Amino acid sequence: MTLPILPTHQLGLVLAVLIGFAFGFVLERAGFGRAPKLAAQFYGTDMTVFKVMFSAIVTAMLGLVLASTMGLADFKAVADSAASATFLVPMVAGGFLLGAGFIISGYCPGTSFVATASGKLDGLYTVLGVIVGQVVWAELEWRPGFASFHNAGNFGNYYLWDLFHLPARTGPVVMALAVTAMAVACFFGAEKLEKVLARRASPVAMATPARRPGRLIFAGFAAVPLVALAGLAIPSGSRAQARGAATIAQVDLARRLFDEPWKVRVLDLRSFEVCSGKRIPGAECVPADKLSTLGLAEASSSLDLVLVGEGDLSELPAPASAYPGRVFALQGGWKGWEAFALTPPAPLAAGASAAEIELYQLRAGIRSAMTGMKTAPPPPPPAAAPGAPRKGGAGCSG
Amino acid sequence: MKPNPNKFWNPYLAGVALGLVLLSGFLIMGSGLGASGASLRFGVAGLDLVARAHVARTPPLARAMESEHISWLVFEILGVLLGGFVAAYTSGRLGREILKGPRIGTTARVALALSGGLLMGVAAKMARGCTSGQALSGGALLSVGSWAFMFSVFGGGYALAWFLRRQWL
Numbered sequence: 001m002t003l004p005i006l007p008t009h010q011l012g013l014v015l016a017v018l019i020g021f022a023f024g025f026v027l028e029r030a031g032f033g034r035a036p037k038l039a040a041q042f043y044g045t046d047m048t049v050f051k052v053m054f055s056a057i058v059t060a061m062l063g064l065v066l067a068s069t070m071g072l073a074d075f076k077a078v079a080d081s082a083a084s085a086t087f088l089v090p091m092v093a094g095g096f097l098l099g100a101g102f103i104i105s106g107y108c109p110g111t112s113f114v115a116t117a118s119g120k121l122d123g124l125y126t127v128l129g130v131i132v133g134q135v136v137w138a139e140l141e142w143r144p145g146f147a148s149f150h151n152a153g154n155f156g157n158y159y160l161w162d163l164f165h166l167p168a169r170t171g172p173v174v175m176a177l178a179v180t181a182m183a184v185a186c187f188f189g190a191e192k193l194e195k196v197l198a199r200r201a202s203p204v205a206m207a208t209p210a211r212r213p214g215r216l217i218f219a220g221f222a223a224v225p226l227v228a229l230a231g232l233a234i235p236s237g238s239r240a241q242a243r244g245a246a247t248i249a250q251v252d253l254a255r256r257l258f259d260e261p262w263k264v265r266v267l268d269l270r271s272f273e274v275c276s277g278k279r280i281p282g283a284e285c286v287p288a289d290k291l292s293t294l295g296l297a298e299a300s301s302s303l304d305l306v307l308v309g310e311g312d313l314s315e316l317p318a319p320a321s322a323y324p325g326r327v328f329a330l331q332g333g334w335k336g337w338e339a340f341a342l343t344p345p346a347p348l349a350a351g352a353s354a355a356e357i358e359l360y361q362l363r364a365g366i367r368s369a370m371t372g373m374k375t376a377p378p379p380p381p382p383a384a385a386p387g388a389p390r391k392g393g394a395g396c397s398g
Numbered sequence: 399m400k401p402n403p404n405k406f407w408n409p410y411l412a413g414v415a416l417g418l419v420l421l422s423g424f425l426i427m428g429s430g431l432g433a434s435g436a437s438l439r440f441g442v443a444g445l446d447l448v449a450r451a452h453v454a455r456t457p458p459l460a461r462a463m464e465s466e467h468i469s470w471l472v473f474e475i476l477g478v479l480l481g482g483f484v485a486a487y488t489s490g491r492l493g494r495e496i497l498k499g500p501r502i503g504t505t506a507r508v509a510l511a512l513s514g515g516l517l518m519g520v521a522a523k524m525a526r527g528c529t530s531g532q533a534l535s536g537g538a539l540l541s542v543g544s545w546a547f548m549f550s551v552f553g554g555g556y557a558l559a560w561f562l563r564r565q566w567l
Contacts, residue, residue, distance in 0.1 A: 020477020055413020099554020105514025133519015
């Protein structure tokens with residue numbers, strides 16, 4: 001996985017201006033800086049809003065699916081970072097309100113900026129209204145009486161492939177195919193509707209004609225998911241091997257156990273007796289031969305899997321490599337962990353570098369936290385159901 | 399050649415172009431496009447000038463001042479303004495005017511633009527994003543909430559369209 005690139009904050013801000021420039025330029029050229037053209041969407045005379053929006057969704061979706069199939073990016077990882085969690089109740093209510101505001105003002109929040117930039121004063125007034133409205137709801141959303149509504153229907157990161165119970169690996173591709181098919185069917189419907197209503201349209205709100213390029217794009221939309229499907233058809237064994245046994249250093253695992261234990265699932269592959277005695281906090285005791293009973297291939301990929309052997313794991317066991325999310329083997333296995341986290345770090349000589357001192361403090365802290373737990377808790381139920389705690393309230397601010 | 403202000407891009411080509419911009423956001427920044435987040439920051443920055451203590455003790459406002467993603471969106475919107483300006487200038491659509499249907503006065507149009515904006519501001523904060531951040535970006539990422547939001551937006555628009563026909567037709 002090499003994408004997303006995630007540049008530094010400063011470089012990101014420069015790129016923000018460039019990406020925004022392209023965004024604004026395209027919106028203006030599509031006609032989205034003009035309220036009558038946008039509003040015509042809701043009178044059926046000009047379906048440009050619908051066509052542009054769904055072509056854009058399909059393009060970006062297929063592009064990301066393709067990048068995932070080629071192993072450049074991970075659809076779900078990008079979605080988890082870029083999409084907000086689903087809060088169904090306020091999102092449906094907000095959708096209706098925003099639709100109402102759209103037909104009242106003639107713009108949506110993004111296009112009102114484009115209208116403002118092209119000198120349209122109605123756009124400027126919409127921008128001012130949006131600013132005030134945002135602050136008003138931000139004032140209210142957390143107060144008693146509003147908060148329960150604002151956070152109602154929290155499904156966490158919830159995707160269409162979850163809704164249709166598709167596995168996390170193939171789900172995005174199958175859903176992308178379905179969405180593309182639906183979009184293309186709707187495009188044909190939109191063209192028909194515009195023709196029927198064309199006589200009623202005023203000259204400002206005439207549909208922009210689409211003939212040959214439209215058909216080429218339809219064909220392109222059809223081709224991409226087929227390529228992605230073909231990519232998925234590559235035997236999963238070779239994909240798993242290509243992924244190899246990525247390792248995680250003890251210090252990184254310790255950090256993750258402290259900072260975000262809900263994002264890792266630690267599986268201890270040693271024998272049940274040894275594991276019950278001493279293990280990494282939060283680890284599940286799953287002897288290697290029992291691993292296939294966990295159903296990892298069908299599990300949600302939201303957690304990173306960390307496998308702990310006696311020593312280094314030479315290769316990932318087959319059931320673990322079928323896991324759709326990320327899988328790591330702990331460096332040095334249990335022995336390495338014991339030496340790292342449960343034995344005191346060697347005292348530092350005078351004149352140690354800042355990095356050495358930091359590592360020493362970190363190790364000392366980890367050790368005291370880990371060994372503070374004198375007796376191991378009772379063994380967990382073997383092969384516990386993979387409960388994926390949901391990340392809540394990641395506010396996307398679109 | 400003089401540009402024709404009534405000529406727009408083919409909607410499907412414009413859509414593909416917009417999709418590629420969105421895809422570049424995903425693949426470079428790990429985030430989608432947005433607009434209303436920047437509006438929030440503008441509003442909170444204004445409020446911060448007159449009532450700093452109030453902003454600091456109101457969590458959603460304080461978060462908006464600190465969020466790195468929102469500062470990214472502010473710069474993105476600066477780009478949108480630039481891009482919109484250049485596109486309007488080169489297409490002959492740049493000009494100070496108020497766009498409206500033939501049957502409505504200027505004052506009424508301005509009042510509707512302002513109140514529609516107000517409504518959308520509330521709505522976009524409630525929905526964790528507007529048509530750009532929630533419907534477009536989240537829709538492309540197949541988020542259930544984004545699709546529910548998108549259908550609701552069209553539902554709300556069509557539900558009220560008949561009552562507002564005097565403004566547009």
